[in-house]
Structures are given as C-alpha cells and as structure tokens.
Amino acid sequence: MITCTHCVIRTAEPDDAWDMVRLYSPDHPRAALLGRNREPFQPGVEEMREVLRPGEGRPQVFYAVEDLEGVIRGYCGLRTGLGDDAHYGEAIVLMHDLADLDTPLAQEAWEWVIAKAFRDSLWRKTVAHLLESETAQRAWLVERGFESCGVQREVLYTGGRWLNIETLVLYNREIYPEMGLEHDAK
Amino acid sequence: MRSDIYLRRADREDLDQIVEWMEDEDFIHFLYGDASRSPQRIREHIVAMLGRTMGQTLPGGIYLLIDSPSYGPVGMLAITNISWRNRACSIDTYVGNKKLRNSFVGGLAFFRTLEYCFHELNMHRINLFVYAFNDRSWRIIERSGAKRELVIKDHILRDGKFYDFYGYGLLRSEFDELFESIATRMPRVTLAENAVNWAKAMEEKDAKAAAEAETPS
Numbered sequence: 001m002i003t004c005t006h007c008v009i010r011t012a013e014p015d016d017a018w019d020m021v022r023l024y025s026p027d028h029p030r031a032a033l034l035g036r037n038r039e040p041f042q043p044g045v046e047e048m049r050e051v052l053r054p055g056e057g058r059p060q061v062f063y064a065v066e067d068l069e070g071v072i073r074g075y076c077g078l079r080t081g082l083g084d085d086a087h088y089g090e091a092i093v094l095m096h097d098l099a100d101l102d103t104p105l106a107q108e109a110w111e112w113v114i115a116k117a118f119r120d121s122l123w124r125k126t127v128a129h130l131l132e133s134e135t136a137q138r139a140w141l142v143e144r145g146f147e148s149c150g151v152q153r154e155v156l157y158t159g160g161r162w163l164n165i166e167t168l169v170l171y172n173r174e175i176y177p178e179m180g181l182e183h184d185a186k
Numbered sequence: 187m188r189s190d191i192y193l194r195r196a197d198r199e200d201l202d203q204i205v206e207w208m209e210d211e212d213f214i215h216f217l218y219g220d221a222s223r224s225p226q227r228i229r230e231h232i233v234a235m236l237g238r239t240m241g242q243t244l245p246g247g248i249y250l251l252i253d254s255p256s257y258g259p260v261g262m263l264a265i266t267n268i269s270w271r272n273r274a275c276s277i278d279t280y281v282g283n284k285k286l287r288n289s290f291v292g293g294l295a296f297f298r299t300l301e302y303c304f305h306e307l308n309m310h311r312i313n314l315f316v317y318a319f320n321d322r323s324w325r326i327i328e329r330s331g332a333k334r335e336l337v338i339k340d341h342i343l344r345d346g347k348f349y350d351f352y353g354y355g356l357l358r359s360e361f362d363e364l365f366e367s368i369a370t371r372m373p374r375v376t377l378a379e380n381a382v383n384w385a386k387a388m389e390e391k392d393a394k395a396a397a398e399a400e401t402p403s
Contacts, residue, residue, distance in 0.1 A: 037246065037269040088341075124340070150336035152355050154311055157272050167336055167353075 004108040012062040012075060017048035019072050020062070023094055029158055030137075031129040031165050032092050038155050038165070065095075065109045073100050076109040078117055078126075091117050091126035091170070098136045110144065118172045125171045131156065132164045146170045191260060191294045193302055196232075196251040203259050204232050204251075207282030215344060216320050217278055250302075252279070252295045260286055263299050265307075273310035273358075275303060293326050300330060304361045311357050317342050318350035331364050332356035 002009040012020065021043055024033055029040045043051065052062070062077040074095035093101075093109050100106055117123045128146060130138050146168040154162035196204065207213055208228050223231075235249045248265040261281040268275040279295050281287045303309045314332060316324045328334070336353030343349075 037267045037272070038274065039269050039271050127338075149338045150334075150353065152313070152335045152353060153333070154355075154357060155272065155274065157310075167338070169338060 002112060004112070005104070006068065007073070007105040007108050008066045008068070008070075009063050009076065009109060009112055010066070011054075011060055012052050012064045012077075014049040014052045016064055016072065017045045017052055019064075020052070020075065021045055021048050022096060023075065026158070028133075029131060029156065029163075030094060030134060031131045032090065032094060034129075034156065040156070040158065062092075063113075065093075065105065067105060073097070073105060074109070076113045078113065078121070080121070087122060087124045089117065089121075089123060089126060090128060092128075101136060101140045106140075114144075114170075118174065123172060124175050125169050128168045128170075130166045130168065132166065138166070138168075141168055141170075144170065190256050191252060191254045191291070191298055193250045193263060193298055194253050196249060196262070200251055200259065201229060201232060203282070204262060205229055207262065207280065208232070210282070212284075213280060213282070216317070216323070217280055248307075252281075252298070257283065257286055257291070259283065260291060260295060263295070263302075265299075265303065267313070268307075273308060274313065275307070275309055276313040276315065277303065292322070293329070296326050296330065300356070300361060304358055309358065311355060314354040314356070316352050316354070317344070318352060319344070324352055324354070327354050327356075330356060331360045333360075 023030065024040070024042050026040060026042060034040055054060070059080060060077070061079055062075045064072050065074045065076055066072050074093065076093045079090040079092060091113050093106060093113060095101055095106055114126070117126050127149075128141055130141070132151075147170070149167045149169050151164050151166045153164050155165045156163045205225055205228050208231075209225060235247070246266075246268050248268070250263045250265070252260040252263055254260055260283055261279065263280075264278045265275050266278070277299055279292075279299055281292050281295060283291075300312065303312055312332070314327050316327065318324075324334075332354040333356070334352055335355045336351070338351040338353070340348035341351035
C-alpha cells in the first residue's frame, strides 16, 4: 500500500469488483478498457472478481486509488505484454469522475504509475489510446507530455456512430532526452 | 504472368509448407515470431490456428493460404483481431515462396485479400501494421488507397535496432472508390485483373530503377 499526501494506492482486489465495473459504462466508453479487437464489453461483478483474482503468472494490472477517507476514486496501472522486447506498454489512470483528473489525487496516482513504468520497469515509452469522445482525458495526458502519433478512423461503432481512436505516446526522457522539448517550451 | 491467385483454407497437408515459411528468418524479420521456436512448437501453433477456424461461424481470426494453379502455394494470410461488431480486422499477408516475392504476386495477393475482407466478410475497416523498413509492403498498401494513420517512432526492435512502426487504415468507402474507378476505366476487368496491370507497371518501374542504379555515372 502506497500512502501519498492525498491518496492511497493499493492493488485492486476481487472485493473491488462491484466498484470497478462502474468504469465500463456503455454510455462513456473508454479506449483503455476496450478489448483487443476494440470492442467494448460490460463485465459482470463475478467476471470482474475473476479478473482481479491474483493468479500465478498473472500480472497485476490495476491498482485502486482511494482518497484519504477510503473511498475508491479511480484506478491506475500498467498494462505490459504489448511488446516485451521493445520495453513499452500502456500507463493507465482512470477516474470515476472526470473532474477528479484535476485534483492532486490523480496527479499523485500519475506520478506513481509513471515512475513505476520508467524507473522500475525501465520502459522506453508509454502509449495511451483515446476515443475521440474522451476529450478531458486527452487534455490531461497532453498536459503531462503525451504527443499524438495519429488517429485511426472509424474504429469503434457505438451510440449509432463511428468513433476514431487516437494513439498518444510519452517517451522516457532519461532514454530520449530530446523528446518532449516542445512541450516543455510551452 | 498469371492472375490465377486465390485464397483457400489451409489443410493438414499444407502444414509442412507453412512450418517452412514460418521458420524462415524473413518471416520473423518482417512479421513476427521467435527464432528460437522449435518446428514442433510452430506446428502446434498452426494446428491451433487451423482448429480455431474450423466450424466457427464468427471466428476471431481467419487463416488462409494464398494458392495458385500456376505457381503452387504462394504464401499465407492472417485476418486477426476481427470485430464483427465494428466490422474491422487486421491483416497480415506473407509471400512465403521467395521466388514469387515480387510486386506482381505480392500485389495480387494483397488485392485478393482486400476483396475477400470487404466483399465476402463485409468489413468496414481494415487495419494494416507494417514496419518502416518494409518499404516494399507499405508501398503496396499505399497503392490501395489506405491512409497512413499512425507513425510510432522507434517502436519495434530488430537485430538490436529500433525502427518506426506504421499503422494504416482502409475504409470500405475508400475501397469502393478504388473498385469503382477501376470499373469505370476498365469495364469488365476485375480488381484482381487490374492488379496484374498495376503489377506490370510496378515491375517495369523496379527494373528501370535497378538498371539506372547499375549504370555507372
């Protein structure tokens, strides 16, 4: 358990399943939670409990982010396995309420997760995928130095229309000192 | 040049041929795989792939052989990450027969693949991912009208060096446009037949470039 100034970060447990399924609301799809074929899915509590059950060889992906009162405000984590040899993966911070992105709580979660990626796991970069509807999340990532790699058109069909997915990347400045300088200059 | 290239399901009798292709260092270099995998492991992998395709009405992956009465087995096609909801998939084509690895066969196999995905599987979008150093492939892809949507710097590690990674997308409307333009310009000529003409032009262009390169200045 990591105790920060504004939040507590701990492994997500099977008992958090009831809370975590709220992230998968079909009204607000999130690219980070789409399946490999970019399809949304709505897990049941029991399914989610199974996903969160620790198992041998199963990597811990999600960590709960609690406020100091013990209320889960969101989740963070790293998704590896996208390319072990290339040393990169997905860094995820998802808050139930998007307004929480602008709080020190989300910032602390972010700092923890990115240190885990770049300093502990020595990733060269992290990637993030965003639906065009995720404007708040995008702005938040860009503020943290993410740069767009491009937009894939008409990837997900939901709510009666096609949505694009954008891929953003943040380079590890210790390995790529030249990357992100443009961002710093702003 | 013949245009009798077609796609078919792979059978158990094709196993040895596919293993040979997948063991080839070019396959690992341009697509994916692990050089340390034993032929036995590759064989198990292929059998599992073929098994997944059998008897499923909505499979998540389709693996086909590119064949030709004139040339014999040409290569293989993997249609993966199929989303029947989004009508999207990713495709990888591999020309295993090195003697046929030229713009004609590669291009024709690719066009056959597009026809199959859009006109048989009713896809809305096709994803194509290719490494920047595989310029032969991405040039063929771009000729189809696919748009380069993603460029990820230093994304893939090959022989100790990082290379860029390109993501292409081809929408149904873009494919239809291509198909229509071919039909208008060349009535009663199928897309695959047109690919033969296109491939001829590519070959001539390559031959000309090679001749120019050899000419001392």
